[in-house]
Amino acid sequence: MQLEDEVQSMALPGGASWSAAMTHRVADLRDDAFARLFDEFSAPIYNYVLRMVSDADRAADITQDTFIKAYRKLDTVTDAAATRSWLYRIATNTAIDDMRRRRMTISMPDDAPAIANRADHRPGPEAEAMSRTLDERVQRALMTLRPNHRQCLLLSDLEDMSAHQIGEVMELSYAAVRTLLCRARGEMRKALAAEGFAR
Amino acid sequence: MSMDRGRHEPFEELISASLHDDLTGEERRSLDAHLDGCERCRETLAAFSDQRRIVAGLHYLAPPRDLEARVRTGVEAAETSRPWWRRPPAIFAGVGGGLAVVAGALLALVILNGSPDEPPVGQTSPSPSVMVSQAPIASEPIIESPDPNASPAESPSAEPEPSVRPTPPGSIGWGAINYLRWEGTLADQRLALYGFDPATETTAPLLDLEVVGRPVAPVFSPDSAWLAYQVALEGRGTNRIIVVHLPTGESYEIGETPDASVFSERMTWSPESRYLAYTAAEIDAEVGPDAWVFDTLDATWAQVTDSQSTYAASFVPFGVDAGALWVSEADSTPSTHLVVPEDLADGEPGTVPDRSMDFVFQPLLSPSGDHAIFWRGSMRQEGEGWAIDTGGMLYLTGEPVDGGPSWSGEELFPTLVVDQDALGSARVRWSYDADWFAVFDVQWRGTQTDAGGSPFPRTDAVYFGRAVQRMLIEDDGTWINVTTDAEMERPVDVAFVPYDFGADVPSVAVTVFESAPGESGDSPVGRARLLLAPAAGFGGGVPEIDAEADWVGPALYVPQGDEIR
Numbered sequence: 220m221q222l223e224d225e226v227q228s229m230a231l232p233g234g235a236s237w238s239a240a241m242t243h244r245v246a247d248l249r250d251d252a253f254a255r256l257f258d259e260f261s262a263p264i265y266n267y268v269l270r271m272v273s274d275a276d277r278a279a280d281i282t283q284d285t286f287i288k289a290y291r292k293l294d295t296v297t298d299a300a301a302t303r304s305w306l307y308r309i310a311t312n313t314a315i316d317d318m319r320r321r322r323m324t325i326s327m328p329d330d331a332p333a334i335a336n337r338a339d340h341r342p343g344p345e346a347e348a349m350s351r352t353l354d355e356r357v358q359r360a361l362m363t364l365r366p367n368h369r370q371c372l373l374l375s376d377l378e379d380m381s382a383h384q385i386g387e388v389m390e391l392s393y394a395a396v397r398t399l400l401c402r403a404r405g406e407m408r409k410a411l412a413a414e415g416f417a418r
Numbered sequence: 419m420s421m422d423r424g425r426h427e428p429f430e431e432l433i434s435a436s437l438h439d440d441l442t443g444e445e446r447r448s449l450d451a452h453l454d455g456c457e458r459c460r461e462t463l464a465a466f467s468d469q470r471r472i473v474a475g476l477h478y479l480a481p482p483r484d485l486e487a488r489v490r491t492g493v494e495a496a497e498t499s500r501p502w503w504r505r506p507p508a509i510f511a512g513v514g515g516g517l518a519v520v521a522g523a524l525l526a527l528v529i530l531n532g533s534p535d536e537p538p539v540g541q542t543s544p545s546p547s548v549m550v551s552q553a554p555i556a557s558e559p560i561i562e563s564p565d566p567n568a569s570p571a572e573s574p575s576a577e578p579e580p581s582v583r584p585t586p587p588g589s590i591g592w593g594a595i596n597y598l599r600w601e602g603t604l605a606d607q608r609l610a611l612y613g614f615d616p617a618t619e620t621t622a623p624l625l626d627l628e629v630v631g632r633p634v635a636p637v638f639s640p641d642s643a644w645l646a647y648q649v650a651l652e653g654r655g656t657n658r659i660i661v662v663h664l665p666t667g668e669s670y671e672i673g674e675t676p677d678a679s680v681f682s683e684r685m686t687w688s689p690e691s692r693y694l695a696y697t698a699a700e701i702d703a704e705v706g707p708d709a710w711v712f713d714t715l716d717a718t719w720a721q722v723t724d725s726q727s728t729y730a731a732s733f734v735p736f737g738v739d740a741g742a743l744w745v746s747e748a749d750s751t752p753s754t755h756l757v758v759p760e761d762l763a764d765g766e767p768g769t770v771p772d773r774s775m776d777f778v779f780q781p782l783l784s785p786s787g788d789h790a791i792f793w794r795g796s797m798r799q800e801g802e803g804w805a806i807d808t809g810g811m812l813y814l815t816g817e818p819v820d821g822g823p824s825w826s827g828e829e830l831f832p833t834l835v836v837d838q839d840a841l842g843s844a845r846v847r848w849s850y851d852a853d854w855f856a857v858f859d860v861q862w863r864g865t866q867t868d869a870g871g872s873p874f875p876r877t878d879a880v881y882f883g884r885a886v887q888r889m890l891i892e893d894d895g896t897w898i899n900v901t902t903d904a905e906m907e908r909p910v911d912v913a914f915v916p917y918d919f920g921a922d923v924p925s926v927a928v929t930v931f932e933s934a935p936g937e938s939g940d941s942p943v944g945r946a947r948l949l950l951a952p953a954a955g956f957g958g959g960v961p962e963i964d965a966e967a968d969w970v971g972p973a974l975y976v977p978q979g980d981e982i983r
Contacts, residue, residue, distance in 0.1 A: 257489065259924050265481040277432045279482045284911045287492040292753060292776050305776065312750035315808065354477050361473075367808075375438070376473035382440050388779075390794060390809030401434040411469060 256302070261286065261297045263378065264310050270373050273362050281317050285310040286329050304317060304387035308353070311370055311388055360410035368403035374401055426459055433463045437470050449635050449751065494892050516941065540815070546728045548756070589613060589626055590664055591642020591976045595915045595927065597632040597948055598647070599623075600969040609633060611645065614963050614973075616917050616950075621964050628669035629660045632969070635683040638976045641691040644714060645974075647766030650678060652843075655801070657682065661698055672719045673698030676707040679779055680859075681729050681748075688733045688741055695722070695730040695743050699802045706802050709745040709757075722757060723747075727804060732783040732790070737821040744781055748797045748804035752779035775825055781815075784976070786852035788818040789885040791830065810841045812857070814885060828884065831875065833893050840864055849914035850977035853886040854924050854953060869893035869900070878908050880928060882953045898928075898955045906933045910946065911972035919952040919962070927953055929971030946971050 242361055269278035288309050290403065326357055367389070374380045374388055382396045434658040435441055441449065452459055465889060590596055595614040602608045610632040613622045631649030634657050638645055643664055648657035657675040660666065663720065675682035676699035685696045694712040697703055698721075706726030706739050712719040722730075723745055731754060733745040739756065746754040756773045781792035795810030811834075813827030831841065843861040848854075858880040866873035882896040889896070911929040917976040919925055928951060933944040948963040948971040962971045 253493075257486065260491075261485060262478070262481055265485070266476075266478055267481060275479075275482075279485055279488075282485060283492060284479065285486045286489045288751065290489075290493045292751070292774070305561065308777070309751050315796065316750045316798070352479060353475075357472055357476055374472060376470045379474070381438055382435065390796070390811075391836055392829070397431055397435050397440075398835070401431040404434050404469060405430065407469055407473075408462075408465050411472065416468070416472065 253293055253315065256289065256293075256306070257286060260303070260306055260394060264306065267307065267373055267378060268310055268314050269368060270361060271311075271366075272318060273358055275366045281310065281313050285313050288313065301387065304380075304384050307374065307380075307388045308390070315366065356414040356416070357411070359402060360407060360414050360416075363413075364403060364406050367399065368406055371396065371399045372403040373405055419738065424463075424820050425823050426456070429453075429456070429459050433459060433466055436463070437466060449775070450914070479744060505859065508945055551832070567576045585590075591638055593916075593976075595917070595973060595975055597927070597963060597971055597973040598627075598636055599964060599967050600630070600633055601967055602630075607631065609649070612964065619961065625662075625664065625667065627660070627662060628664070628667075628847050629658060629671055631658065633972065634678070635685060637685050637687065637973055638690040639687045639694070639714070640689060640972055640976065641933065642976050643691060644694070646685045646687070646694050646696070646712075648675065648683065652794075654685035654701065656699075656701060659685070661694055663714075664718075666963075670712065670717060672696070672712050673710060674701055675699065675803075676701070677801055679803055679805060680843050682707065682803060683845075684730060684780060684782070686730060686733045686743075689735045690741065690744070693733070693743075695745075697729045699726075701802055707748075707804070708798075709743070710964060711743075727799075729780055729804075731780045734822070735783065735785060735787040737787055739822065740787075744783070746778070748779065750796045750798070750807070751776065752793070752795075752797050754778040754792070755782060757834075778825065781823070782846050782848065783823065784848045784852040784855075784885060786849055787822060788852060790815045790825075791824040791848075791855065791885075792827065794827070799912060806842050808840075809836055809923070810863075811836045812841060812844060812846065814890065814926065826892065829898075831891050834862065834864065834875070836864075845911070847912045849924050851914075853884050854882055854914065855885060856914070856926060857881045857883065857891055857954070858909045858912055858928075867893055880909050880912055880926065882923075896923075896954060898951050900928050900930055900949050900951060900960070913973040913975050914973045915950070920952050921952040923953040926953060927975075929973065942951065945969055948973060 220228060261282065265278055265282045266306045268285070269275060272278055272281065285306070289306055292309075293376070344358060361372070364372065374385045375382075380388070382393055382400065385400070386396045387391050389396065389399075429449060429452050432441060432445055436446070442921055453463065453657070453923055494872050547977060574809075590611065590613065595616060597612050597614060598609060599612050600607065600609045600711065607630040609627045610623050610698045611625040611627065615621070615623050623700060627645075627647070629649055632652070634648040634650055636645060636647035637978050645662045645664055646660070648659050650657055651674070655678055657678055658671060659673045660677060661672055663669045663670075672694075675697060680792075682697050685694060687694055691819055692714055694714070696712070697707050698710045698711055699707045708724060708728050709722040709730040710719055711722050722743070725747055727748045729746050731746045734740050734742045734744070734756075743757045744754055745809070754775045777794050779793040779797065781790040783790045791814050793806065793810065796807045797804045798807040798892075799805075812830040814830050815823035816826045816828065824963065825833060829836070834840070840863060841861070844857050847856045847858075849856075860875040860877060860879070860881070867874065868874070870893075875891075876899065879897045879899045880957060881891045882898075883891045891897075907930055909928050910931045913927045914924050915927045915954055916977050917925040930947045930949055931944055932947065945967070946969045950961040950963065
């Protein structure tokens with residue numbers, strides 16, 4: 220790990236990677252703020268997008284674009300409390316753009332386990348195999364939902380956002396979010412049943 | 419079956435919300451009481467709870483190791499590249515092979531509010547192209563406007579006290595009701611500026627315009643010395659942009675819009691009347707929209723932004739930012755930026771805009787600058803232009819802060835539920851009193867609601883609101899319908915004018931497009947009528963201006979100084 224970081228820092232102009240070293244070394248509040256933003260949100264945004272598009276490479280691209288856009292617009296954030304919603308909103312819009320460009324509605328073919336075989340920190344092979352299967356089934360169910368239903372459900376249940384926060388991300392009123400979320404749950408209930416989940 | 423389902427549906431929404439503890443006390447009591455006696459809803463609650471647990475339990479995966487490096491590289495590239503608002507030196511004037519003008523014709527008789535012997539226009543242009551000019555006409559007696567000695571460079575707030583309003587039809591600009599009239603055959607068209615006298619209900623031609631075609635979005639400069647307008651290029655789906663120096667009749671064709679959308683139509687004058695900001699694209703070169711500025715001092719025009727996705731929005735009329743220009747960048751996440759006036763003056767924007775706002779697109783400032791109506795929503799590219807994609811809605815800013823808009827907006831249509839495809843397009847016009855505003859040509863993509871037997875919102879209605887009085891556009895709000903056949907007629911422009919209906923509300927001149935028989939409502943084939951109406955609605959017939967002509971409108975009105983708050 221340490222070796223990799225060193226190699227990376229040599230390859231990049233400016234030396235160290237962002238995160239801690241960069242934060243302490245560069246007396247630039249903008250970069251400092253952005254470094255914190257990236258540290259805190261890169262993994263959650265990546266996972267949210269991954270569940271949206273069901274493709275690890277595309278999720279990485281969308282996450283990358285999201286943070287580049289965020290950096291460019293960093294000066295527009297005046298309310299620190301709204302930063303999370305703001306960032307998810309950029310990610311959501313970027314993902315929607317990507318899906319539109321690719322005309323993707325439902326994917327994740329059986330021969331392309333796009334998510335499940337990415338490296339992560341799960342325990343032992345048996346547990347990994349079981350949870351992979353579970354993840355795949357849930358992901359397949361998610362991908363049958365309409366994109367806005369999928370967004371709403373993921374923001375609610377994966378990201379644990381309130382209806383107000385979801386409204387900020389999706390640019391919907393509080394009432395519209397409640398209605399949309401209920402419809403999404405109804406759709407997901409059927410989709411999970413089709414994947415063999417009880418109820 | 420459907421009745422049974424309908425009985426449970428409201429509770430399903432409560433069940434869904436209950437998973438977040440997102441219920442009011444009353445909702446909680448109502449749900450609990452229902453669950454006690456409803457097996458089906460108890461099952462739904464269990465299923466939704468399981469579902470939430472299952473989704474929340476999805477494995478959290480680590481992002482790729484190189485993500486940080488990729489973002490860093492992208493950010494550095496963005497930092498070292500030229501900021502989007504900078505103007506590329508290589509591009510200066512002559513949009514799309516644009517035309518400059520040397521129009522030698524004189525308009526001897528028309529006496530404008532500005533000084534006719536002080537044309538601030540140079541005789542050369544960066545582009546060598548020349549447009550043939552014809553002498554403007556003044557076939558009717560021209561009556562002098564209130565203050566012929568006023569400088570064109572003065573702001574409207576500095577104008578002298580008005581005399582009798584409105585002024586007779588022989589005047590252009592301040593206090594006069596003017597309008598455009600388009601007529602003739604395809605091969606022999608004529609577009610002219612007319613005046614209307616509400617006292618006698620007579621009209622008079624004032625000025626023939628060089629560039630002819632279906633007129634769109636005309637706007638006078640605040641000093642009434644210049645007219646900017648667009649004509650539709652029907653075959654290209656875009657508009658040609660023209661600015662005319664009224665005392666001399668000199669015309670300058672200064673660009674082509676990226677499309678014929680409401681965003682592209684927006685043209686805005688700086689408060690001292692020096693600059694016209696507009697949005698142009700190079701369609702044939704597939705170069706997208708950017709904000710441009712026409713400088714009346716030397717009749718040159720220059721590109722202000724360089725993003726191929728930026729639209730002119732509004733000049734700030736008053737206050738500490740007076741003379742600065744809001745421009746908006748279209749994107750899935752649109753944003754708005756302030757370009758300071760010094761950057762416009764030296765033609766080489768070099769400083770970072772001092773303020774930016776995310777999720778705000780093309781704010782239309784009120785004449786006082788206190789309020790703004792702006793768009794929110796995700797946008798997508800369509801051809802060379804941009805359109806609202808999802809979540810679109812107009813917003814009205816709240817109480818002014820430090821003499822300017824607060825930008826904490828309220829939904830302009832509070833009774834409409836914004837879903838993924840909401841308000842796609844609408845046109846907005848402020849009244850000169852800086853309180854009333856009109857919204858029309860409303861393209862609502864959701865389901866219309868029932869407003870007392872009438873669908874809401876309608877495409878053939880003109881809706882009214884008030885910024886100072888916080889009157890938003892609701893389904894039981896103030897609106898007028900000036901059409902008799904919604905399929906064939908629709909309002910295409912609205913101007914607030916001082917026509918006295920004896921009501922305690924302002925009046926408007928509405929340009930109503932009528933499709934020709936056999937044509938669809940979107941076809942440009944047809945005619946336009948210019949109707950006068952009070953904002954509170956009306957019964958029976960309303961006055962129609964120039965009823966015999968083929969195409970009348972849009973109307974224009976420049977307030978005199980004391981009419982702006």
